[in-house]
Amino acid sequence: MATMSPAIQINELFFGYSGQSGLFSDFNLMIEAGSRFGLFGPNGAGKTTLMNLMTGLLTPSGGHIRLLGKEIKKHKSSVNFLFGFVPQDFSFYHELSPVENLAFFGAWSGLSSTVIRKRTSELLDILGLTAVRDKKVKDFSGGMKRRVNLAIGVIHEPPLLFLDEPTVGVDVQTRHAIIQYLKQLNAEGTTLIYTSHQLSEAEDLCDRIALIDQGRIIVHGDPDNLLSEHGQEGLEGLFLHLTGKNYRDQSV
Amino acid sequence: MYRLWATIQKDVRVLSRDKVGITFLFIMPVLLVLIVTSIQNNTFELINKNRVPLLVCNRDTGASSRQFIRTLDTVGLFTVQLVPADQNDQSIRDRLQKKDAYLAVVVPPDFSAQMAVRTKSLLGKALNSFGLGDSTGGAYDRDGKADVRGKGESDADGMPITLYYHPILQETFRRSAQGAIYSALQLVESRQLLRTLYFSINEKELPDTLENELMTRRAKISEIPVSRNGDRSTPNASQHNVPAWTIFSMFFVVVSLGSGIVREKLNGSFIRLKTLPTNYLVAILSKQITYLGVTMMQAASIFAVGVWLFPLLGLPKLNLPTDWAGLIFLSLLCGWCAVSYAICIGVFAQTEEQANGFGALSIVILAAIGGLMVPDFAMPGNFQTAMKLSPLHWCLEAYYGLFLEQGKLKDVWSNVLSLLIIIAGLQGVMLWGLKRKNLI
Structure with a gap:
């Protein structure tokens, strides 16, 4: 069996918010390059925190996180060229048009004006936004805003793409289009790290998953193997089987 | 450099599409200067002419x-x-x-x-x-x-x-x-x-x-204003009010700029900016350049109103200083001081309400103790000391040196030096705040 090179390597990670006990303690995870990796867990399990640690938004108190072999702590500025991030919130300027948003975020991603123009044209075409390229985003529907959010995250063609609930609140057509585009990106070599509560969508998209709870990995592997291993027919059943049916976001 | 240019373009676009913000930055100050000068001129005429x-x-x-x-x-x-x-x-x-x-x-x-x-x-x-x-x-x-x-x-x-x-x-x-x-x-x-x-x-x-x-038959009194260039024209309400309220307007960018920084910090775009391979200092530098342009446009529009509109409304004409280069340099310094203060507020405020409330109120207080509302010679003794802590005071002193005394930039060098020290201090506090909050 050929050994895949790691896109993300997390070793002996320690992290805790101030005033709380450590969320991650001696946490280890390896995400293979070229995979479509799904990160799941109940509310408060640590998904967003782990995503923020992997993108350098949070700094671990101990351990190592390497993106494509580069340690985040040591290569903070150069590591940022390696990945794109599509946050759950609409992370752009609503007063600007898609073209203006892409021009700004493209420049901040280190692209030249020529490349930005070319990529903007391509992305707006692929994501069906060409007709509204010069309209202000604040007047867009939720689905259109999601597509703008995605376009900004991939304008610099990063080898790693972090997606935090990229399809929340969109209609079936938009969800389908986004998932197809993500598959296309992955086919072209982009490693996807995806988190969502839409488990049916995850079944369609992910070829590797990890289920985490209270800062620990409960299961990790190929979704089909995990389902058969635990005698479940779908990810939702597997999820409830492993994490229980009680509310998980009772504490504040 | 291209990143800075793209950020300036973004900031200008965002600002220019905020109609309320534009009104606040440009229309309100002109109205303020117009109203205050009219009232003070009327009081002057009430006592001296009417x-x-x-x-x-x-x-x-x-x-x-x-x-x-x-x-x-x-x-x-x-x-x-x-x-x-x-x-x-x-x-x-x-x-x-x-x-x-x-x-x-x-x-x-x-x-x-x-x-x-x-x-x-x-x-x-x-x-x-x-x-x-x-x-x-x-x-x-x-x-x-x-x-x-x-x-x-x-x-x-x-x-x-x-x-x-x-x-x-x-x-x-x-x-x-x-x-x-x-x-x-x-x-x-x-x-x-x-x-x-x-x-x-x-x-x-x-x-x-x-x-x-x-x-x-009585002894006559000859009134001669003491000016640096020997000009004998008596300073009028416009000469006093326009510089003072121009500075006040410049510092009021805190409402737009301070809250803009807080808004950017709170909304998702900031999270994305932090994951991109560009230092947030580029965003801060862009805001300084953009809003410095805003303060210069404010000053130009208010001065233009003083020179051309005031006489049409029966108000005394504003006489611009003879040292044009000095006026431009001084306006840039005052604007930079105002922008530095606004960014400090934006960096430390947690909410837009904090930035707007504290920002606006602090400017009114600094204007009051800085001698913009009451002449400095009329201030109580302990306020004379507090006055020196207000950046607006040094801006006003320097402007008065040009507008009232018809001096040149070299005549107000001590005020310029004080302003540069205040700006350096504000920039230092801003950088410390950005570092402390892990923004740079």
Whole structure:
């Protein structure tokens, strides 16, 4: 069996918010390059925190996180060229048009004006936004805003793409289009790290998953193997089987 | 460099599409300068050019009171409105409360008689001191000073002249009015004294021509403003107000810029910016450049209003300093100081409400202690020290050096140095805040 090179390597990670006990303690995870990796867990399990640690938004108190072999702590500025991030919130300027948003975020991603123009044209075409390229985003529907959010995250063609609930609140057509585009990106070599509560969508998209709870990995592997291993027919059943049916976001 | 240019373009676009923000940054300051200058100019003209209605109730039938009223009319400050002598004090007070006028003078029934007694008394004393003996036949036991004082005060020399005033009148204006009434009284007394003296010596009436000549010939006062270039034009309300309120407007960018930074920190775009391979300092530098441009445009528009619009509205024209390069450099410094302050507020504020509330209020306080609202010489002693902590004070001092004293940049170098130190301090605090909050 050929050994895949790691896109993300997390070793002996320690992290805790101030005033709380450590969320991650001696946490280890390896995400293979070229995979479509799904990160799941109940509310408060640590998904967003782990995503923020992997993108350098949070700094671990101990351990190592390497993106494509580069340690985040040591290569903070150069590591940022390696990945794109599509946050759950609409992370752009609503007063600007898609073209203006892409021009700004493209420049901040280190692209030249020529490349930005070319990529903007391509992305707006692929994501069906060409007709509204010069309209202000604040007047867009939720689905259109999601597509703008995605376009900004991939304008610099990063080898790693972090997606935090990229399809929340969109209609079936938009969800389908986004998932197809993500598959296309992955086919072209982009490693996807995806988190969502839409488990049916995850079944369609992910070829590797990890289920985490209270800062620990409960299961990790190929979704089909995990389902058969635990005698479940779908990810939702597997999820409830492993994490229980009680509310998980009772504490504040 | 391209990243900075793209960020400036983004900031300009975001700002230009915020219509309320644009109104706040450009229209409101122009209105503010227009209104404040109009009001102050009107106050100036009220005191110096217009006449204030003055009710006069003359209960005396003698010549001195008539002369006193004629003199009041010629002082130039009042439009005398005579009230029937039988009207009582309460009805006069009622008229003031109805704001028919803000001042009223009641001349007591024995005014002329008392005046004559006092004059004779004074003259007697004077002639005695010259060794000429008493030829006036007057009583010597009176001091002879007419009083203008509040109602209710007793006076052994007969009833004083009473001055009623509406409480709406400010202290300074009331003092001016009181001074003018004293002047009128002194003129009447002097005239009376002169006549009596002339009669005592010459045993005939003083000729009118000689009396007028003696009474109207006074030493003149020549007013010369001290300017650095020898310019003798008197500074007007525009010269005082336009620089002051331009600085105030510049610092009010805190509402737009400070809250803009907080908004960016709180919304998702900031999270994405932090994951991109560009330092957030580029965003801060872009905001400084963009808003420095805004403050320069504010200054240019307010100065333009002062130069071209004020005369059309009957307000005094703003005379720009002769040192244009100095004016531009100083405006840049003031703008940079304002922008640095606004960014500091934006970096440390947690919410937009904090940035707007604290930002706006702090500017009003700094303007007040900085001498923008009350002249620095009129400040209490401990405020004179606090004033030096206000960046607006140093901006104003430097601007006044150019606008009022017609100086050049070299004449205000100490203010420029103070401003540079304040800017360096604010930039240092800003960088420390960004570092502390893990933003850079």
